[in-house]
Amino acid sequence: MTQTQGRLETAAPAAIELRGISKAFGPVQANRDIHLRVERGTIHGIIGENGAGKSTLMSILYGFYKPDAGEILVGGRPLTITDSQTAIRAGIGMVFQHFKLVPNFTVLENIILGAEEGRLLRPSLSKARGVLRQLAQEYELNVDPDEVVENLSVGHQQRVEILKALYRQADILILDEPTGVLTPAEADHLFRILEGLRAEGKTIILITHKLREIMEITDTVSVMRRGEMVASVKTAETSPEELAELMVGRKVLLNVEKALAQPGKPVLEIRNLRLVDAAGVERLRGIDLDIRAGEILGIAGVSGNGQTQLLEILGGYPPKGSTVSGEVRVNGAPLPLGGAACNAAERRRQGLGHIPEDRQAEGLIMDFSAWENVAFGYHDAPEYGRGPLMDRVAIRRDAEGKIARFDVRPPSCDLAARNFSGGNQQKIVVAREIERNPDLLLIGQPTRGVDIGAIEFIHKRIVELRDAGKAILLVSVELDEIMSLSDRMAVMFDGRIMGERLPGDTTTGDLGLLMAGVDAAPQTQDNPSRES
Amino acid sequence: MEKMPKWADVLLTPLISLVLAMAISALVILAIGESPAEALTTMIDGALGSSYGWGFTLYYATNFIFTGLAVMVAYHASLFNIGGEGQAAMGGLGVALVLLSLPLPHWALALPAAMIGAAAFGAAWALIPAWLQAKRGSHIVITTIMFNFIAAAALNYILVNLLRPVGSMDPASARFPESTHLPKLSDMALALGFEWGDNTPVNISFFVAVIACILVWLLIWRTRLGFEIRAFGKSEPAALYAGISPVRITIIAMLISGGLAGLMAINNVMGEAERLVLNAVEGAGFIGIAVALMGRNHPLGVFLAALLFGFLYQGGGELALWTSIPRELIIVIQALVILFTGALDNMVRVPLERMFMAMRKRGA
Known part of the structure; x- marks a missing residue:
């Protein structure tokens, strides 16, 4: 390096600098004249709505796309990134939203995959084992190197992805929506890891649509809108409201405005609902829930604790090979829980609507x-x-x-x-x-992967439906969403309702405990709405 | 955004594939020391150069339209029906039983009755694999292939032991009554006052096949059932979410598919042979797969692809007759066409898509 390093922060070469990057796909201008400067040893957030061009930009950085125009400088030197190997050699590592791991390989095998040295695996494996031990100590990145990846939790799989990048000596780590699949505790842990990496002088680019994360962890933040970089600011000098406005291009209400609920007669009554899946595992262990007309019941919880199965049963398509027992009534009439009458078309005739958790696999x-x-x-x-x-x-x-x-x-x-x-x-x-x-609307993850402007709009429509006297069952892993939208909340853990809370009477900490399966206060035992 | 215009997708791609297949065929013909140009002119003359050639080409095409439509309908439900061969064979049995047992005074009555028999037997032969797939998860590719062999064996037994007239040495049924013989297109042309396609087997079934194309198009793209079939074919989880029963759609789609394959028998059994013989289908069930693939699972495409394969069949026969090119080479040419239009589709498609994207960018 020719320049003197680190004396004046602005004088030092940036870890990454983009100058006038443009990229079009056919008539769609995905990136237009992007300028970006990410300083060494910082966490830089990139925020923008879906389709704003964040992923395209990162794919250019990682060599998946060739820019139509513009220049990339890594460590002050211009670099043409033609493929991901070039990016890796330049010290850029990427952690994708959808992990690129081989599920039936061990952690160690996944880490050396593509970075094997020589024809025999053993030397590479033992070298990796040593490096891994060192990294684990340095950054709290503990993963059992011999565990098969598919047996790891999502949070641990993500650590393997980070380790993969660090093993390839990445100085610049790009993370694409890293917390989408994590519990609040796992997300906190990830942030601690990122802070540790920053302390070691690594540069981190964090792509997210969650304003809270940006505010919590980044040093600087860039906002993209419709393919353009509309602002780059110091995080300390901005606010979530300002960022949201920059993203959407107009003022946005971050909190849902709604009047007090006027609950009417019970619409949905669930008694002792149980589900044993095809493998014989009990996924729902006696669910009791009521929802009244004109009320939104939010179900919080880390995904995979039975919410999906609950929605599927109510929606008329319990998982294949499972056994369902218990009682479900809608407007007083029992819902069939098995047999030919248990299908989604029949449910719709009985006044149910359903916005499914996975719109791409089910809803559309x-x-x-x-x-x-x-x-x-x-x-x-x-x-x-x-x-x-x-x-x-x-x-x-x-x-x-x-x-x-x-x-x-x-x-x-x-x-x-x-x-x-x-x-x-x-x-x-x-x-x-x-x-x-519908008299009863089932909603799963209404705003997953949805941009802020649309979130506001969808929330409004949901509240309108409630105000029209309909019952709404809302399942979401976004705690903020549950807290702001629900009239009443229930927390699911391991197939059970751990407790019910009113949004005004609780804190995220309290809910976090319930989500982790810690049975907190006894106040939940006799909720007034239960006796109907 | 579509990657390239529709006409390029449905016409240009298969056409380029076809030219490539022909080019390689030409090389093969050169390699065995024959002239590709002569081969091509012989094929074109023989299949398209006269009304006689056209008569055979259209006769073969009729078979392929039915089996192609059969594969296509199942394909839209994401089911790969390889059992067209057996279903068409069973359709032939249905035709024979109807025509030999019912006293039908006129072809206009015999045709609908035979169609019902053909479709019912073909559909029934598809029902068991469909049921096994829907209820037991037995893969339909495996079961339909096995059912082809079972159909062949069963027909063999039935023809030899049950339908063979007393004293006949031939494993075939009795001839169908004169009154049930279908009008040939040559007869129809004559009635209209001109000579066309004398001594060719193409008959009124060709028009039935064309009507079947239209009805299948209506079914798939204009009816609620077609909507459900397509939705199920695209995504089973989504079908469940929408209240579409996978069991029901699997069975219905396979019944329709088997019925269409079975309907082929009104052409080859009723229209041409006028009795049921051994191995009457002659591989048309398998050609149907190539036809559906090349026709991009659209009835119009199936129709055009069936014409092409009809041409290859008839032209191939002529090739064996008039040149010293062995008959087996026709199978090589057909295989190349299937390989390029079906299996290697993306080899042509992807570069073509890139080309159109680049052109659009320049235009924009």
């Missing part, structure tokens, strides 16, 4: 056009056809109305669902389910 047919997806699940409805034929004109008219009312962009009926952004895909699902005016 990704290859179908928007208008076909508007009819999906209701394709037997009389207004959508005559006899066996579908009435395309009627469906399209309805779809156009929904697209307009829910501000789906681009407002195109014929575009395939997969070509919409996550937020707009979700708006299609939400429009379809809410406009059916």
